Amino acid sequence: MKQPIGEKIKALRLASDLTQEELANRARLTRGFISQIENDQSSINLDSLVDILEALGTTLTEFFSDNSSPQIVFKPSDRIAIEGEGASSFEILVPGSTNNVMNPMLLRLKPGEKLKEMEPMPGEQFGFVLNGIITLKLKNQVIDISSKNCFYFESNQHNQILNKSEKAAEFLWITSPPHM
8 A cells, every 4th residue: 555645745854854844935825734745634746746855855766666766867857946045056966865874965145145054964075176266274374275175174163155256166065964
């Protein structure tokens, strides 16, 4: 017997370590609606289901498929855009990677933009600057990193990434474990 849609959404949400509120914010819905869907107290339209599945890093095909072989190649259309993180463009490159050991992201920072300061936590961070110059703040250090250069550090210290230059910057950022 197939698992009800609400149960399956709840299982995916919990596997993504998201609260109902976080899922609702990512899917641009209300927490109450997510709760009703998960408890099979409400029906869901296709648009809302697509929004929820996008926020959970999956597609309709994957959601209703019994095929368990993992996706290996990810196209630009697979990316998940995240808003409100301080970057003009913040994309999770591998849907569902917030459940994995690492989380690869592509970020674009306009001049003056910055990500929120991150508190110390276990793990590591890696970044490769594709274009422009980013500034990395680690404790009391301020390090400018230009195009074609990369950074790597343990996340056990306060850190922040910003663009102090006059041109846009783009970089690949990988966190392990995922910080989203």
